[in-house]
Amino acid sequence: MRKWPISLIAIAIFAMAIAGISALKQEPLYHTQSYVFGTLVDISIYGEPEERAKQLANQVLQDFQNLHNQLHAWKPASSNQPSELGTLNTAFANGNKPINISPQLATMLIDATDLSVKSQGLFNPAIGHLVSSWGFQRDEFTAVNIDDAKIQALVKANPRMTDIVVKDNTAYSTNPNVKLDLGGYAKGYALDKAAEYLRNQQVKNALVNIGGNIIALGQHGNQPWRVGIQHPRKPAAIAALDLADGWAVGTSGDYQRYFTLNGKRYCHIIDPNSGYPVQHTQSVTVLIPPQKNAGVLSDVASKPIFIAVAEDKARTAAMLDIQYFMVIDQQSNIVVSNALAQKLEWLDPEVKKNSHVKLVTLP
Amino acid sequence: MLSLLRSPKPTFKHMLIGDWLTIIFSVMLTVYLFQTLWSHEHASKVQIRIGDKVYAAYDLNQQRDIKVHGAIGDAVIHISQGKVRFSKSPCHNQYCVHQGWLTRSGQAAICLPNQISLELIGEQKPYDSLNY
Amino acid sequence: MQIQTTIDDHRIAKLAAFAIALHMVEAVIPSPLPGVKPGIANIVTLYVLLQYDFATAAWVSILRVFASSLLLGQFMSPTFALSLSGALLSLGTLWAAQHLPKRYFSAITLSILAAFAHIAGQLIVVRLWLIPHASVSYLIPIFATAALFFGLINGLITAKLLYNKTQLLESDKTEHGST
Numbered sequence A: 001m002r003k004w005p006i007s008l009i010a011i012a013i014f015a016m017a018i019a020g021i022s023a024l025k026q027e028p029l030y031h032t033q034s035y036v037f038g039t040l041v042d043i044s045i046y047g048e049p050e051e052r053a054k055q056l057a058n059q060v061l062q063d064f065q066n067l068h069n070q071l072h073a074w075k076p077a078s079s080n081q082p083s084e085l086g087t088l089n090t091a092f093a094n095g096n097k098p099i100n101i102s103p104q105l106a107t108m109l110i111d112a113t114d115l116s117v118k119s120q121g122l123f124n125p126a127i128g129h130l131v132s133s134w135g136f137q138r139d140e141f142t143a144v145n146i147d148d149a150k151i152q153a154l155v156k157a158n159p160r161m162t163d164i165v166v167k168d169n170t171a172y173s174t175n176p177n178v179k180l181d182l183g184g185y186a187k188g189y190a191l192d193k194a195a196e197y198l199r200n201q202q203v204k205n206a207l208v209n210i211g212g213n214i215i216a217l218g219q220h221g222n223q224p225w226r227v228g229i230q231h232p233r234k235p236a237a238i239a240a241l242d243l244a245d246g247w248a249v250g251t252s253g254d255y256q257r258y259f260t261l262n263g264k265r266y267c268h269i270i271d272p273n274s275g276y277p278v279q280h281t282q283s284v285t286v287l288i289p290p291q292k293n294a295g296v297l298s299d300v301a302s303k304p305i306f307i308a309v310a311e312d313k314a315r316t317a318a319m320l321d322i323q324y325f326m327v328i329d330q331q332s333n334i335v336v337s338n339a340l341a342q343k344l345e346w347l348d349p350e351v352k353k354n355s356h357v358k359l360v361t362l363p
Numbered sequence B: 001m002l003s004l005l006r007s008p009k010p011t012f013k014h015m016l017i018g019d020w021l022t023i024i025f026s027v028m029l030t031v032y033l034f035q036t037l038w039s040h041e042h043a044s045k046v047q048i049r050i051g052d053k054v055y056a057a058y059d060l061n062q063q064r065d066i067k068v069h070g071a072i073g074d075a076v077i078h079i080s081q082g083k084v085r086f087s088k089s090p091c092h093n094q095y096c097v098h099q100g101w102l103t104r105s106g107q108a109a110i111c112l113p114n115q116i117s118l119e120l121i122g123e124q125k126p127y128d129s130l131n132y
Numbered sequence C: 001m002q003i004q005t006t007i008d009d010h011r012i013a014k015l016a017a018f019a020i021a022l023h024m025v026e027a028v029i030p031s032p033l034p035g036v037k038p039g040i041a042n043i044v045t046l047y048v049l050l051q052y053d054f055a056t057a058a059w060v061s062i063l064r065v066f067a068s069s070l071l072l073g074q075f076m077s078p079t080f081a082l083s084l085s086g087a088l089l090s091l092g093t094l095w096a097a098q099h100l101p102k103r104y105f106s107a108i109t110l111s112i113l114a115a116f117a118h119i120a121g122q123l124i125v126v127r128l129w130l131i132p133h134a135s136v137s138y139l140i141p142i143f144a145t146a147a148l149f150f151g152l153i154n155g156l157i158t159a160k161l162l163y164n165k166t167q168l169l170e171s172d173k174t175e176h177g178s179t
Helices: A003-022 A050-071 A084-094 A103-118 A128-133 A148-156 A183-200 A294-300 A302-307 A310-319 A349-354 B017-037 C007-028 C041-051 C054-071 C078-097 C107-130 C137-178
Strands: A029-036 A039-046 A164-167 A170-173 A205-210 A213-217 A225-230 A237-243 A248-253 A258-261 A264-267 A281-288 A324-329 A334-337 A357-360 B043-050 B053-059 B063-069 B074-080 B083-088 B108-111 B116-122 B129-131
Touching: A029 A050, A039 A050, A039 A183, A050 A084, A050 A103, A050 A183, A084 A103, A084 A170, A103 A164, A103 A170, A103 A183, A103 A294, A128 A148, A183 A205, A183 A213, A183 A248, A183 A294, A205 B129, A213 A225, A213 A237, A213 A294, A213 B129, A225 A248, A237 A248, A248 A294, A248 A302, A248 B129, A281 A294, A281 A302, A294 A302, A302 A310, A302 A324, A310 A324, A310 A334, B017 C107, B017 C137, B043 B063, B043 B074, B053 B063, B074 B116, B083 B108, B083 B116, C007 C041, C007 C054, C041 C054, C041 C078, C041 C107, C041 C137, C054 C078, C078 C107, C107 C137
Parallel strands: A225 B129, A334 A357
Antiparallel strands: A029 A039, A039 A205, A164 A170, A205 A213, A213 A248, A225 A237, A248 A281, A258 A264, A281 A324, A324 A334, B043 B053, B043 B116, B063 B074, B074 B083, B108 B116
């Protein structure tokens, strides 16, 4: 019966393989997900005691909540607790008398104006009136009656960030049609604030995801943090990439917030030049190397590239100093900059198989 | 009869052609079973989160509807033989329902208005967080 | 009152007793995974099937399942249900497989098929009755590997036993012839 022990060993090896897989060794990883005003905030902290990690994550959430309260553009000033931005928007509409704003908001306005100019107005947080005429300020999108005349009038009013004059923590607008909507900026700003806070608290390794925009601190153990990029038309990731210390990634897509009317998709990204939602692009992903405002750039930079027509996308990216970007158009063709292509690992079986991926090198 | 207790050394010389065919077929069947049931992407569980809490984790190897009470109402999550989907949701846009079936580990469906998320977890998650 | 017993009854009883003994031996051998056992008692079933007939093999197999579970105090327990369902499906397969041409298929094929049927029977009970919500699917490949491995080994042993037996008979015959 010499054969039995060998067979038992074989079975034992299988059993150990199973046990090994199921009992993945416990990592010092704290992970939490929360909803803050319709945004999913997902925080991973590695290598901190759980209690401390929990406190840190809660503080990040608290900060984000405060920021949201401050920047909520749609709370009317007449309500009991108008947001700071709501008050400012009311002041803009009522004339060009400067009102006091917090230093934090002043800095944000100057920075946002800078980026708006750099993107030749494609990133334009001053078009709040357009956004609300499309109903995109609500948490839940519903189809609206498209009023072409009204949209044209709103575009013609030409609200621009440069209409806002910020001086000594006061602000006013030379154009009463300016209404600020920092929706495409605030999440990135919150990301930078979260990273700054965690670094100040001596946290070495963390991954913060605010509404899809992600910033990395340190690593996940001995490996870099790994991030999946959502497929715009499937409930899965299309690709994955390693996010090294200080890097941030952001995607603008037509799949998160949109409504459909007569078979057409109207997403929340509005072309400020036409006043209509962009329909030629499914998603744009940008990867931002470590820098002071990496989070803001991950949020902001994808929008102008999204809005620009196909032949202008690479130029628009260059204008914003974005080297790492990926565009998926309405026909699901994928255009990736060379720099980003080297970092991506495709997960989608269709992309892997057909590889209808067009590589574009920046001029 | 006692010969059974003696250690009879198995020899292969008794094997006939049909036996070899049986063995080859069985090996192929076993390999196929490993490939389909043990692939790394195969998810084994769905984790349901409501708000910031993990509500429950369910095995995917079953057929059942789970009614979950979210922020704005009751959603129905349908599990069927290794797959899961939102089958009913009180939210207006119904994005979560339109996401359809989730089958592989790491896939997720999120219903922001109702604050419910589904995430498939398996042996291996291909990434730490999802950029969308 | 006296119960009339036939030679067949005695033969079945003897073989079943032997199968029960093997079953008991196996029951005390610790298994790294519940459900994964060499199934050496199946050698007896197979041997009986090929040496005598299907009816005798079925009797031996069913008697073994009932008697062993009674002796081990597992009668009507989940272990008993697993054992019985495995044995029944295994017997069903053997009944069908015994018609395979003997020229090409030996005890080894029967043993492997019976082993697969055995785990299939057990998994059906697990899935339908014991733990209907549990994920048993990822265990199937392991059970299949075990079935293939032990089915082959048991088959080889059975084939060897049968071969020894025929050789013994043949040598008997030659001895008789010489005298």
